[in-house]
Amino acid sequence: MSSFLGLDIGGTKIAAGAFTHDGEKLAQHVLPTPSTYEDFLAVCAKAVAEVSGEADSTAPVGVGLPCAIDQEKGSVISVNLPFLADHFFRDDLEKQLGRKVRLANDAHCMALAEALHGAGKGSPSVFGMTIGTGVGGGFVYQGKIVEGPNGLAAEVGHIPLPYHEKKDGPVVRCGCGAVGCIETFASMRGLERLYKFVTGKEANGPEIVTQVRNRDEGAIEVLDRYYDVVAKAMSVVIYAYDPEVIVVSGGGNDLPLFYEEISQRWGQYCVVKELKTRLVKATHGPMAGLLGAALLWRD
Ligand SMILES: [Zn+2]
CATH class of the missing domain: 3.30.420.40 (ATPase, nucleotide binding domain)
Incomplete structure (x- = not known):
């Protein structure tokens, strides 16, 4: 069975992780956050490739960002990552990865993890x-x-x-x-x-x-x-x-x-x-x- 793949985007680093259904970490890889949009998409793809196994070749990816998300457009309202402004980030990342992508605010992601598998379980x-x-x-x-x-x-x-x-x-x-x-x-x-x-x-x-x-x-x-x-x-x-x-x-x-x-x-x-x-x-x-x-x- 394929694992669950995530990307946590920060101002200085991008972390990719693979987890089991129960929230157990299988792999993690961290890379520095670049400063241009094209490099950013490439680094996201590299980080995901590092953590995904053979069974995960088409597994979707969840992405946490330090931004508010416009889910209709698949874009972000970002003061923290200015190079993301005015891009249809979800569509572009899906093309880059060849995988389906969901976006969420990073604090929302933290709350979800703690609610399902952490202190709020x-x-x-x-x-x-x-x-x-x-x-x-x-x-x-x-x-x-x-x-x-x-x-x-x-x-x-x-x-x-x-x-x-x-x-x-x-x-x-x-x-x-x-x-x-x-x-x-x-x-x-x-x-x-x-x-x-x-x-x-x-x-x-x-x-x-x-x-x-x-x-x-x-x-x-x-x-x-x-x-x-x-x-x-x-x-x-x-x-x-x-x-x-x-x-x-x-x-x-x-x-x-x-x-x-x-x-x-x-x-x-x-x-x-x-x-x-x-x-x-x-x-x-x-x-x-x-x-x-x-x-x-x-x-
Ligand atoms: Zn304020």
Whole structure:
């Protein structure tokens, strides 16, 4: 039987993977992301060829992208990969590969992987949130990605942060063009900005974590405020989707007591104080996006 093939497209690298029906990884190959469209199609084809076995010669490919997807056109709305703009990427990739292709947003792929084979397995509604350089989201209901006609469902990173207070840090313009988005506060960049706002100094995420572990008072204050910010952001997810499970992946996972602190705080920002929502760590880590892309063809 042929395996499930996926491509996870990032700004710096392209990963291809082959998985069994149960989500077990059979092969993986990673190549750098080129900067022109023609090279991009060729690198995608090379990566897929590296992971597909003889039984997979016509197997379809699922592709996760850091973009909103226009499924009607098979194109992407991309600020992260500008060379993809104005191309019918799905059709072009199908021709290049000689295989059928499905596209999805990468956070949607992560949510699908965690819902079917990860931390959300067995729950009918799972929200996946990626907290890294940006904030992404994906909602999976009854095993299916909820995408919406604009491909924007679950893109909570670009909703303004609710209950904003001065202590949450400066209100700045987001990459999407709007001001005060959740992403500008709750991403790792948001944490670094908050650190500078509170301490007047520069530090990256891992450095802040080290300082917290060394009981640095400034860093502890920053993390305390950051957890309030994330709890506020989570209240948006709960009000909009009310999932059984929220699965988190990305750099936020390395922060001490992240899950305990957020779960204790989010009731402050919801009318229901004792929330039944489970907040859990992604089990597939950075692999979730690739697995989820492959799973786009599971039905
Ligand atoms: Zn935004």
